[in-house]
Amino acid sequence: MMDLTPVTIDVGVLVSKTVTSLHSHLVTRPTGRAVRLAIEAQMAGSGAQSLSVIDLSDVTILDFSCADEVIAKLLQGYLGPDSPEAFFMFRGVGKSHRDQIQVVLERQELVAVAESDTGVRELLGVIEAYDARVWQLLETEGPLVREDFERVFPEPSLDDVLQRLQKRRIVFQSSISGQYHALSQLVDDTL
Amino acid sequence: MNVFSVPTELDHQAVDQVLDTAGQMGIERMLFDARHVRWIDPNGMVALLAAGAELKKQGGNPRLQLPDNSDVLGYLSRMGFFRQANGIFDLLGRVPKRVSRLSDVLLEITSITANADVHTVIDEVQKRAGHVLASRLGYPATSVVQFSVILSEVCQNIVEHAEGPGWVAVQAYNWTKRLGRYVVVISVMDIGRGFRDSLNDEHSARYGDRWGDSTALEAAFLHGLTRFPDSGRGQGIQQIRRQVQRWDGSITIRSGTARIAQVPEWDITDPVVDGLKSFPGAQISIILPAVK
Numbered sequence: 001m002m003d004l005t006p007v008t009i010d011v012g013v014l015v016s017k018t019v020t021s022l023h024s025h026l027v028t029r030p031t032g033r034a035v036r037l038a039i040e041a042q043m044a045g046s047g048a049q050s051l052s053v054i055d056l057s058d059v060t061i062l063d064f065s066c067a068d069e070v071i072a073k074l075l076q077g078y079l080g081p082d083s084p085e086a087f088f089m090f091r092g093v094g095k096s097h098r099d100q101i102q103v104v105l106e107r108q109e110l111v112a113v114a115e116s117d118t119g120v121r122e123l124l125g126v127i128e129a130y131d132a133r134v135w136q137l138l139e140t141e142g143p144l145v146r147e148d149f150e151r152v153f154p155e156p157s158l159d160d161v162l163q164r165l166q167k168r169r170i171v172f173q174s175s176i177s178g179q180y181h182a183l184s185q186l187v188d189d190t191l
Numbered sequence: 192m193n194v195f196s197v198p199t200e201l202d203h204q205a206v207d208q209v210l211d212t213a214g215q216m217g218i219e220r221m222l223f224d225a226r227h228v229r230w231i232d233p234n235g236m237v238a239l240l241a242a243g244a245e246l247k248k249q250g251g252n253p254r255l256q257l258p259d260n261s262d263v264l265g266y267l268s269r270m271g272f273f274r275q276a277n278g279i280f281d282l283l284g285r286v287p288k289r290v291s292r293l294s295d296v297l298l299e300i301t302s303i304t305a306n307a308d309v310h311t312v313i314d315e316v317q318k319r320a321g322h323v324l325a326s327r328l329g330y331p332a333t334s335v336v337q338f339s340v341i342l343s344e345v346c347q348n349i350v351e352h353a354e355g356p357g358w359v360a361v362q363a364y365n366w367t368k369r370l371g372r373y374v375v376v377i378s379v380m381d382i383g384r385g386f387r388d389s390l391n392d393e394h395s396a397r398y399g400d401r402w403g404d405s406t407a408l409e410a411a412f413l414h415g416l417t418r419f420p421d422s423g424r425g426q427g428i429q430q431i432r433r434q435v436q437r438w439d440g441s442i443t444i445r446s447g448t449a450r451i452a453q454v455p456e457w458d459i460t461d462p463v464v465d466g467l468k469s470f471p472g473a474q475i476s477i478i479l480p481a482v483k
Contacts (some may be wrong), residue, residue: 025313027343028306061313061336063343064430068423096336100430107426147370 032069057092213242214470233360257284271299315385344427352384404447
């Protein structure tokens with residue numbers, strides 16, 4: 001059993017709910033800030049651990065200012081040592097969003113799990129090639145235990161890598177089973 | 192009364208004459224004599240508004256003698272120039288009735304004072320940009336997204352940094368003589384605080400004696416500096432530059448007494464110009480050419 005609270009957030013709907021006027025496009029920093037605050041408010045009651053799916057499927061235009069607020073600042077806000085352990089997966093990430101998300105994540109040296117509009121899962125942002133390969137194994141084969149990783153990645157740095165992936169909130173380790181889970185698997189299981 | 196004879200071809204290369212003049216005028220009555228204007232682009236129209244608004248802001252009473260040429264008058268009308276000019280200039284001459292919009296107008300002159308205006312701009316552009324970018328410039332259908340992102344970021348620059356009124360206009364032209372292909376011209380101008388004043392408190396010290404309009408433009412345009420300590424800020428102009436370069440376009444920003452540009456091979460604009468006559472705010476021109 002997962003000890004995570006699942007949250008699904010449709011940004012298209014949230015934009016309409018959150019911003020005074022109805023805007024179908026995620027543009028301008030105040031709009032992005034309003035959406036981010038709404039997401040954070042929605043998550044406020046979700047406990048010490050949560051998994052949120054941010055759905056961008058209905059967002060046509062996403063500018064850099066909005067991407068910085070809705071993606072980068074949102075992630076950054078939950079990476080502190082005293083923050084709740086919040087995991088995010090961005091769904092419906094199309095070609096029209098990808099560049100803006102990549103840029104804002106790079107600027108803050110963040111990484112995020114993105115699912116394209118065709119269902120392909122990938123990491124966007126800044127990640128070491130080796131770390132990305134470890135993540136990919138989990139994404140493809142998971143859930144896995146440490147020994148499963150070790151068979152493919154026998155290098156002594158494996159523990160550091162797993163710890164780093166957890167710390168960056170792109171891998172979840174169950175405190176009950178000790179198994180590692182890709183966020184996409186948790187989404188499939190819990191939502 | 193001071194009389195300024197508006198250049199007969201008022202495009203991105205001639206607007207400096209308008210801005211230089213307006214920046215140096217006192218608040219006495221000023222007549223912009225546009226009778227002989229035969230050609231005007233979005234930069235020319237928006238520059239006239241900025242020049243008039245600046246004089247008005249100083250307490251002056253700018254007047255605009257309308258062009259004699261009926262084609263130019265009709266074009267000004269279609270671009271929504273008179274709607275914006277009404278509160279700025281005393282208009283001398285007969286303002287034509289509003290006629291239908293030109294097919295290559297991507298965005299009529301739109302004033303920007305708040306973030307809601309940026310949303311209006313993006314909503315408007317969505318209706319027309321895709322067709323014009325594809326049919327005139329040969330850009331892929333998806334380019335309307337990048338185009339909208341550019342517009343959004345450049346308009347937000349007015350709201351977030353200028354703290355003053357501004358305008359945006361976008362039009363496609365056939366630059367037969369100059370380039371032998373179509374271009375889309377984006378003009379965004381404001382009469383706010385300008386780059387140097389916006390960055391002054393945070394960044395002037397590190398530049399010491401070198402600090403001025405041109406170094407402030409370099410700081411923002413080349414290095415992405417902003418007045419905000421937040422590291423997520425300052426990427427708007429950087430990303431605009433990158434996208435304009437991908438499309439082999441040009442971008443120039445004039446602010447205060449300086450202008451900085453990112454110029455493609457087809458453009459002969461100097462990358463940096465200093466020592467212009469002072470004019471407040473920032474004036475941005477982006478030219479996107481059709482694919483060869």
